[in-house]
Amino acid sequence: MSDSGSAPSGGALVQPPPQMGGAWMRRQQTGQRLLGRALLYLALAVLTLILVAPLVWMVSASFKPEGYVFEYPPRLIAEQIQWWNYVEAWNQFPFWRSLLNTMTIVVGVEAGRLLSASLTAYVFARLRFPGRNALFLLVLSTMMIPYHVVLIPQYLLFRNLGWLDSFNPLIVPHFFGGGAFFIFLLRQFFMTIPRDYDDAARIDGAGTFAILWRILLPMSKPALATVAIFTFMSEWNDFLAPLIYLNSQEKYTLAIAIRQWQQVAVWGAGAYVPPTWNAIMAMATVLTIPPVVLFFFTQRYFIQGVVISGIKG
Amino acid sequence: MFWKRSLSLQARETRDAYIGLLPFLLGFVIFTAGPLIYSFYLSFTRYDILSAPRWSGFENYARMASGDDTLWQSLRVTVIYTLVAVPVHVIVGYAMALLLNLKVKGLSFWRTAFYMPAVVPAMAVAYVFSWMLQSDVGLINQSLRAIGLPGPKWFGDPNWVLAAFILMSAWAVGGTLLLYLSALQGVPTELYDASKVDGANAWRRFLNVTLPMTSPVIFFVFLTGMIGTFQVFTVAFVTTNGGPGEASLFYLLYLYRTGWEYLQMGYAAAMAWLLFVILLVITLLSLRLSRTTVFYEGAQE
Numbered sequence: 292m293s294d295s296g297s298a299p300s301g302g303a304l305v306q307p308p309p310q311m312g313g314a315w316m317r318r319q320q321t322g323q324r325l326l327g328r329a330l331l332y333l334a335l336a337v338l339t340l341i342l343v344a345p346l347v348w349m350v351s352a353s354f355k356p357e358g359y360v361f362e363y364p365p366r367l368i369a370e371q372i373q374w375w376n377y378v379e380a381w382n383q384f385p386f387w388r389s390l391l392n393t394m395t396i397v398v399g400v401e402a403g404r405l406l407s408a409s410l411t412a413y414v415f416a417r418l419r420f421p422g423r424n425a426l427f428l429l430v431l432s433t434m435m436i437p438y439h440v441v442l443i444p445q446y447l448l449f450r451n452l453g454w455l456d457s458f459n460p461l462i463v464p465h466f467f468g469g470g471a472f473f474i475f476l477l478r479q480f481f482m483t484i485p486r487d488y489d490d491a492a493r494i495d496g497a498g499t500f501a502i503l504w505r506i507l508l509p510m511s512k513p514a515l516a517t518v519a520i521f522t523f524m525s526e527w528n529d530f531l532a533p534l535i536y537l538n539s540q541e542k543y544t545l546a547i548a549i550r551q552w553q554q555v556a557v558w559g560a561g562a563y564v565p566p567t568w569n570a571i572m573a574m575a576t577v578l579t580i581p582p583v584v585l586f587f588f589t590q591r592y593f594i595q596g597v598v599i600s601g602i603k604g
Numbered sequence: 605m606f607w608k609r610s611l612s613l614q615a616r617e618t619r620d621a622y623i624g625l626l627p628f629l630l631g632f633v634i635f636t637a638g639p640l641i642y643s644f645y646l647s648f649t650r651y652d653i654l655s656a657p658r659w660s661g662f663e664n665y666a667r668m669a670s671g672d673d674t675l676w677q678s679l680r681v682t683v684i685y686t687l688v689a690v691p692v693h694v695i696v697g698y699a700m701a702l703l704l705n706l707k708v709k710g711l712s713f714w715r716t717a718f719y720m721p722a723v724v725p726a727m728a729v730a731y732v733f734s735w736m737l738q739s740d741v742g743l744i745n746q747s748l749r750a751i752g753l754p755g756p757k758w759f760g761d762p763n764w765v766l767a768a769f770i771l772m773s774a775w776a777v778g779g780t781l782l783l784y785l786s787a788l789q790g791v792p793t794e795l796y797d798a799s800k801v802d803g804a805n806a807w808r809r810f811l812n813v814t815l816p817m818t819s820p821v822i823f824f825v826f827l828t829g830m831i832g833t834f835q836v837f838t839v840a841f842v843t844t845n846g847g848p849g850e851a852s853l854f855y856l857l858y859l860y861r862t863g864w865e866y867l868q869m870g871y872a873a874a875m876a877w878l879l880f881v882i883l884l885v886i887t888l889l890s891l892r893l894s895r896t897t898v899f900y901e902g903a904q905e
Contacts, residue, residue, distance in 0.1 A: 331703065331706060331708065332708070334703060335703060335704075335708065335714050338700065338718065339714065339717040339718070342717060342718060342720070342721055342775065342778065343717055343720070345721075345732050345733070345736060345775065346720070346721070346724065346732075348732070348736065348743065349728070349731075349732045352735070360735070361738070361741035361742070361743075361746075363741075363743075363746040363747075363750070364750075365743060407627050407628070407631075410624050410627065411624065411625060411627070411628045413624065414620075414621050414624035414625050418617050418618075418620060418621040418624070419614070419617060419621075420617060420618040420621035420622070421618060423621070426625065429632070430628065433632065433636055435883075435884070435887065436636060436640065436880070437831070437834075437835060437879065437880065437883055439835060439856060439859070439876060439879060440640065440643065440876045440877065440879060440880040441635065441636060441639035441640055441643065441876075442876065443639075443643055443646065443863055443869055443872055443873050443876060444638070444639030444640075444642040444643045444646065444873075445635060445639050446863075447642075447653075447869070448634075448638075448639065450653075464631065464635045466627065466631075467627045467628065467630055467631025467632075467634065467635060468627060468628035468631040468632065469628075474628070498620075499616075499617070499620040499624075500620070500624070524723065527725065528725040528726060528727075528838075530726065530727065530837065530838040530841070531837050531838065531841075531856075531860070534841075535860075535864060546725065546727050549727065550727065550842060553731075568735050571731050571735070572731065572732070572735065574731075575727070575728040575731040575732055576728075578725045578727060578728045579724050579725060579728045582723045582724065582725060583720060583723055583724065585723075586716075586719070586720065586723045587716065590712070590716065593782065594782050594786070597782040597783050597786070598782070598783070598786045
């Protein structure tokens, strides 16, 4: 399914064009094609190497002993593999605590966004009411407003509510609509589900919102998965908002905690020293693994979400 | 009566609709519209958070227009970065998608490899590149030296620091790939066949069929790219924090400093509004441009 586009490959190689006749001619054409194909795969391989190399070096450095990170020519695997870089790094700051914080925020945002965006999307996909088109335009127009334009007033609002240094500013807003893009994505999906299901449920006595909860949501798992994955990515990578709202170390998200740790010298080897590049690469690896693994295993949801985002464009 | 009953059904549907929309509408007022208006008000005040905002008229805007070189520097940095990084994404990404659209074997493998850098968190990207681009001992400069080229100081040189940022952004060029591939695969094969019958060669087929049919997505990548590059923050904050000097002081970095380090919330609000207006103008101009350059199949809504 994820491979919808891979047309029967290599077909052109097997069947040279029958016109023009002459075995010699055909062979020459096939030869040119083979050469073209070889160059194509060479280009793809070189590109892949260039794009993957930084990640490979990151992981490789994270396992090297100190002092080996800058050796040249570089070695992929040093003589000894040093897991210690990881342990050293996460002993120097509340690693597990900040991981837990990040996950708490992720779970909160997921809950808010999935509930709220699907409710809003359902209203626009299924219900008829005066003002529907105008309101849907309003939803779409909020996509035009960059988050950073409302950052200052939102900050002041949460400050007045006494929410600074808590997760509330990072979670609560997502319970109120869930974001225009996700509303749009879910609405598109709901509209592909035949209304017959709604009607059948209504005859059985289900109310408007029971239809959403009991009929549409269970049928929309792929779309909900797309929303959940995109949300994980954005929350895991979020930096500016946690930086502004969280001030105490025990509240830091993983990204903020790593940044803080990397900047401040730590006690080690009898003196205050900045973290080694090995340790920094270890933490960069830790930050990178969840989104990359998630991407590996959920590509088809990614593609679905990206394609829908393109439709609106 | 039948009509009366259906009327009450409609009334109930309307009621349910507005109940369902309540969270969104509240959120819109509290977290979007309200803040937008309030930040407009703040942009006409002096506000240090500690004491109440004081009305200062057009002072902030006057300062932006004339007195603040740092603001213009941050705009310059952001615009230069945008002018290089966005075309790289639009064109190189498209070229990659064209390669992958040549019926290659193992499409999903290549696609995964090309797209992967785009899902790496900005902070990890920042760390990996500031390590690889170390001026003396970094991997890239050591390699350059090995082939006899002097490596620049990258993050340490005001003339090269933006090149380092563009390199980081170019690394994630595969992020455009999924969108481009789905557009390329959406081009109907009949069009290619018809074009072949007319005797068009591969290059003409690309110009007359592929390019126009995929132009909406090219446009989309261009527009979202511009909006994205104007909001660069994390990589700059983590690597250079604006330096050396102010050579990589991206707009949002300066806004953050103004608001949260210098505690000039009024001025920061004015900066936020300027950002909003810039993005709005970019969007509207691009939409206007797209009317003449972008081909929308069945373009009647």
